Amino acid sequence: NAGVTQTPKFRVLKTGQSMTLLCAQDMNHEYMYWYRQDPGMGLRLIHYSVGEGTTAKGEVPDGYNVSRLKKQNFLLGLESAAPSQTSVYFCASSPRVPDVLHFGNGTRLTVT
């Protein structure tokens, strides 16, 4: 079982560039989440989805957009990257709430 797969694993962007992070899960989970993790800040929720076609803002949504067109995929977009978005991004899914989160391996993004 692949579980939760994130692509890419690493990326370097220049300020102002755009990119999309892809999260795919094969566990048929309803709920999916995007977190960012920065040194000394812990995991902070960016956006989440409670089912196909739904999205909602988390704690730090500014500068990001998301889409959940298919149940198994949750995309995180950066329209105009800023150095403050340099971080490690984790996608997670769960079958119900509240319940255990299953995390992907993370995407390490650097914005120069």
Add this chain to the structure above:
Amino acid sequence: RKEVEQDPGPFNVPEGATVAFNCTYSNSASQSFFWYRQDCRKEPKLLMSVYSSGNEDGRFTAQLNRASQYISLLIRDSKLSDSATYLCVVDSSGYALNFGKGTSLLVTP
């Protein structure tokens, strides 16, 4: 006030020692509690759920004190492989879980 607070450590302990971490949470309506473990540059992984009656899994024991709004994790007979960051996680009465910033543990030979 942050919803979930942990002592960041680091806790440096010798092999074989017993170490305890505490975590406090602010939302009295929270119902679900977890401890996750995160190794350096890896994703968080569930260590154990925390039940009202407390629970034990081998060398690990988790306790919940609803009245004081804190949960604890006790590790007995520490191993080198226990070195990691331990994350306290509490549900937010919504659709998401709130993570503490983590407590760093280093077990030394």
